[in-house]
Amino acid sequence: DWKMDAFVENTIKEIREKVGDGKVLLALSGGVDSSVAAGLLSRAIGRQLTCVFVDHGLLRKDEGDEVEAIFGPEGQFDLNFIRVNAQQRYYDKLAGVTEPEAKRKIIGEEFIRIFEEEAKKIGAVDFLAQGTIYPDVVESGLGGESAVIKSHHNVGGLPDFVDFKEIIEPLRDLFKDEVRKAGLELGLPERLVFRQPFPGPGLGVRIIGEVTAEKVRIVQDADFIYREEVDNAAAEYKKEHGEDPSWMPNQYFAALTNMQSVGVMGDFRTYDYAVALRAVQTVDFMTAESSEIPYAVLNRVMNRVINEVKGVNRVFYDLTSKPPGTIEFE
Ligand code: XMP
Numbered sequence: 001d002w003k004m005d006a007f008v009e010n011t012i013k014e015i016r017e018k019v020g021d022g023k024v025l026l027a028l029s030g031g032v033d034s035s036v037a038a039g040l041l042s043r044a045i046g047r048q049l050t051c052v053f054v055d056h057g058l059l060r061k062d063e064g065d066e067v068e069a070i071f072g073p074e075g076q077f078d079l080n081f082i083r084v085n086a087q088q089r090y091y092d093k094l095a096g097v098t099e100p101e102a103k104r105k106i107i108g109e110e111f112i113r114i115f116e117e118e119a120k121k122i123g124a125v126d127f128l129a130q131g132t133i134y135p136d137v138v139e140s141g142l143g144g145e146s147a148v149i150k151s152h153h154n155v156g157g158l159p160d161f162v163d164f165k166e167i168i169e170p171l172r173d174l175f176k177d178e179v180r181k182a183g184l185e186l187g188l189p190e191r192l193v194f195r196q197p198f199p200g201p202g203l204g205v206r207i208i209g210e211v212t213a214e215k216v217r218i219v220q221d222a223d224f225i226y227r228e229e230v231d232n233a234a235a236e237y238k239k240e241h242g243e244d245p246s247w248m249p250n251q252y253f254a255a256l257t258n259m260q261s262v263g264v265m266g267d268f269r270t271y272d273y274a275v276a277l278r279a280v281q282t283v284d285f286m287t288a289e290s291s292e293i294p295y296a297v298l299n300r301v302m303n304r305v306i307n308e309v310k311g312v313n314r315v316f317y318d319l320t321s322k323p324p325g326t327i328e329f330e
């Protein structure tokens with residue numbers, strides 16, 4: 001794509017001119033936007049860039065290691081990569097907290113605290129980089145719907161807790177599809193570039209009620225199986241028909257209800273959790289319909305989740321549209 005090629009080349013040049021021999025700090029979440037920003041900055045200024053990646057223990061299965069494989073010392077980019085393993089710290093903070101907004105607030109505030117601690121260790125930087133894209137600029141200006149309904153901790157004003165001179169936002173003029181193209185141009189893996197949206201508070205909003213390490217393990221494993229089966233079924237369909245199936249969801253994940261119920265496994269009575277499967281089709285994520293995943297796929301997921309994930313004895317499929325439901329559970 002020659003246009004993206006030109007964008008990448010120009011942006012690298014602009015970053016070099018702006019940054020000079022200064023130091024740049026970026027909070028890397030592993031999402032598409034901050035990853036593309038990291039890739040661009042790395043190509044432009046190499047080790048003048050430091051990326052801080054906070055693993056809050058609410059990521060999808062193996063996600064922290066995948067981010068490290070791409071951006072860490074064994075990866076393909078020249079930069080300083082700091083991974084903060086804050087899993088236990090988050091679980092401690094979240095212990096006993098059940099109210100959704102309180103959970104979101106704790107997760108957001110803890111991130112700021114950790115980022116602040118890391119920034120202090122690094123010392124003064126010249127620039128704070130952010131993966132802000134054009135729709136974020138518009139959304140924060142107009143106060144987007146979801147920003148009002150839920151406190152999105154990753155769309156906000158400038159952090160005032162890090163000592164820096166200037167902000168740098170290399171993706172500010174791009175739409176999401178352009179960001180993805182830039183990501184491919186930079187050599188980021190397709191599964192990162194085309195990954196589905198994942199909320200900043202992560203599995204924290206997909207575990208109804210109190211978050212514990214045990215519940216995180218359950219939802220991670222169930223979600224992994226669900227995505228694997230949906231992806232396989234979709235790939236099979238595509239191989240046969242040359243296009244995505246009509247039921248292909250734009251976002252699909254497992255969540256953990258806060259419900260335990262009685263079941264039977266072999267000769268034993270169980271009293272275990274119910275997993276909820278969600279899959280939605282949507283254009284803008286403001287409204288959504290549940291996706292008509294084939295029954296056979298759902299059935300396979302149900303069997304695998306119950307057999308492979310300890311602590312689960314029931315699987316539900318969520319049929320709710322948005323509105324009245326939201327896509328996430330909290
Ligand atoms: P809801 O649940 O509000 O979600 O219907 C709409 C879309 O927004 C995502 N979402 C978030 N994304 N930080 C984010 O970056 C958040 O706090 C957050 N909450 C929801 C959600 O995954 C869906 O794509």
